[in-house]
Amino acid sequence: MPAGVVDAAAKGVKLERHAVLLRRAAGAKHLVSASSHLLFRATVLATLALVVLFAVHYPSLLSHSFTLSAAPASPSSTPRSRHSHRSLLGSGASSSYGRGAAWEREVRRSATPRRDGALSVLVTGAAGFVGAHCSLALRARGDGVVGLDNFNAYYDPSLKRARQRLLASRGVVVLDADINDAALLERLLSAVPFTHVLHLAAQAGVRHAMRAPQAYVASNVAGLVALFEAAARHADPQPAVVWASSSSVYGLNTEAPFSEDHRTDRPASLYAATKKAGEAIAHSYNHIYGLSITGLRFFTVYGPWGRPDMAYFSFARSIVAGEPITLFRTADGADARRDFTYIDDVVRGCLGALDTAGKSTGSKSGKKSGPAPLRVYNLGNTSPVPVTRMVAILEKLLGKKAHKRVVTMPSNGDVPFTHANVSHAARDFGYRPATSLEDGLRHFVDWFVRYYKVNVRGGGNVLAGKTAKRKSMPMSAAS
Numbered sequence: 001m002p003a004g005v006v007d008a009a010a011k012g013v014k015l016e017r018h019a020v021l022l023r024r025a026a027g028a029k030h031l032v033s034a035s036s037h038l039l040f041r042a043t044v045l046a047t048l049a050l051v052v053l054f055a056v057h058y059p060s061l062l063s064h065s066f067t068l069s070a071a072p073a074s075p076s077s078t079p080r081s082r083h084s085h086r087s088l089l090g091s092g093a094s095s096s097y098g099r100g101a102a103w104e105r106e107v108r109r110s111a112t113p114r115r116d117g118a119l120s121v122l123v124t125g126a127a128g129f130v131g132a133h134c135s136l137a138l139r140a141r142g143d144g145v146v147g148l149d150n151f152n153a154y155y156d157p158s159l160k161r162a163r164q165r166l167l168a169s170r171g172v173v174v175l176d177a178d179i180n181d182a183a184l185l186e187r188l189l190s191a192v193p194f195t196h197v198l199h200l201a202a203q204a205g206v207r208h209a210m211r212a213p214q215a216y217v218a219s220n221v222a223g224l225v226a227l228f229e230a231a232a233r234h235a236d237p238q239p240a241v242v243w244a245s246s247s248s249v250y251g252l253n254t255e256a257p258f259s260e261d262h263r264t265d266r267p268a269s270l271y272a273a274t275k276k277a278g279e280a281i282a283h284s285y286n287h288i289y290g291l292s293i294t295g296l297r298f299f300t301v302y303g304p305w306g307r308p309d310m311a312y313f314s315f316a317r318s319i320v321a322g323e324p325i326t327l328f329r330t331a332d333g334a335d336a337r338r339d340f341t342y343i344d345d346v347v348r349g350c351l352g353a354l355d356t357a358g359k360s361t362g363s364k365s366g367k368k369s370g371p372a373p374l375r376v377y378n379l380g381n382t383s384p385v386p387v388t389r390m391v392a393i394l395e396k397l398l399g400k401k402a403h404k405r406v407v408t409m410p411s412n413g414d415v416p417f418t419h420a421n422v423s424h425a426a427r428d429f430g431y432r433p434a435t436s437l438e439d440g441l442r443h444f445v446d447w448f449v450r451y452y453k454v455n456v457r458g459g460g461n462v463l464a465g466k467t468a469k470r471k472s473m474p475m476s477a478a479s
């Protein structure tokens, strides 16, 4: 065979082999692509199956979430849908906070002080009566404020939402969260350098404790521990904590005026007992972890944006609605008396306590460098007034007589009188209550008629819109 023919034949064979190889490679590629599609589909299906299984078995984990609520809300929307365009943050584990960056930006902006030397304060119970007022006052003087509240339905949550909107309009974020959410508290306190915590979240109300005792233990005992834990062991540096105790800790004490040195070991209600327990718990966190802690014993705080369950508020509502009110008399025939304290005076006291709270001395490692301040102060008005006098002032301001029913005070929580000695608060931060009951109630009634659109002079005294009266609302003259 000629050499050229042999070469051509050899080339042909090589080309043929090459073509076979190419065909095989193409086939393999096809196979790989087909199988990776199959693998992808299988993975998607498996993931979906896992999500469905998880949702079926752990519905509570999926629904246990909190929302970041900085913007004014439309009254008709539900809390969750209202903020669905914002971060919807899971609270089950620290890794599942969803859009954490946006959340942290909002919180940090709200927490940032607006002037040199100002405080950065986490206010728990910020959508509550005292919390909302304190948050506004702190903000107004340039402090950074982040609020937190669980918006529970102990009294009309729409009032809490209205306070939240007021705070949002002043740039204060109120997180929709529970103080028992330890993961959230840890994250908040480790991520944001709060200088102070003003802890006001609690289950308030003296007589309601007989109906819902566990709510008091959950918020006032377990919640307080969760708060102290986060502040003592997860914040670096530790903030100073100022928290709300109550005049109710004086319980069956008969010495007057009530001084911080008097006995507080005879609480007359479970509410009082949880506040007293709180004071003991505060002692232990101060002792062990060097946490700076100040307890404030408030005396019957009243004023605009107040608490609908308290006597002055519910009496105003009943007077306007023409419904009877119940007044208590002691067994020996004396009127019950309260040291009614106007909200602005209490706010000044809270800010004074924050400003003078010394530093905590502990660190995340659990070591403290020395003793930290542990303080307790009465914040009252120093002049007890018969509840009948409070009713007479309301009647005058509302232009309508109350239908009074006078009964002997049952021994289920209330005490016959309260009377504060505030000399310690006066000495340490210049606390001087300055508002008479007449003036304070006038401010309250001005707000009340505006907020509920009450027609006081038109003769009808109708409560419009928002003030749908809750059935059997518990009242407490002091809580």
Ligand SMILES: NC(=O)c1ccc[n+]([C@@H]2O[C@H](COP(=O)([O-])OP(=O)(O)OC[C@H]3O[C@@H](n4cnc5c(N)ncnc54)[C@H](O)[C@@H]3O)[C@@H](O)[C@H]2O)c1
Pocket (backbone or CB within 6 Å): 124, 125, 126, 127, 128, 129, 130, 131, 148, 149, 150, 151, 152, 160, 177, 178, 179, 180, 199, 200, 201, 202, 203, 204, 205, 218, 219, 223, 244, 245, 246, 247, 248, 297, 298, 299, 300, 301, 302, 307, 478, 479
């Ligand atoms: N108002 C008074 O006369 C008075 C008297 C003595 C003591 N105090 C104490 O002062 C504090 C403030 O009282 P207030 O009158 O503003 O009451 P409030 O009920 O208006 O405020 C408390 C707020 O805490 C919130 N809260 C309750 N449990 C919570 C939880 N587990 N997690 C998150 N938020 C929770 C509630 O939703 C509420 O908005 C309370 O600790 C109360 O016990 C008040």
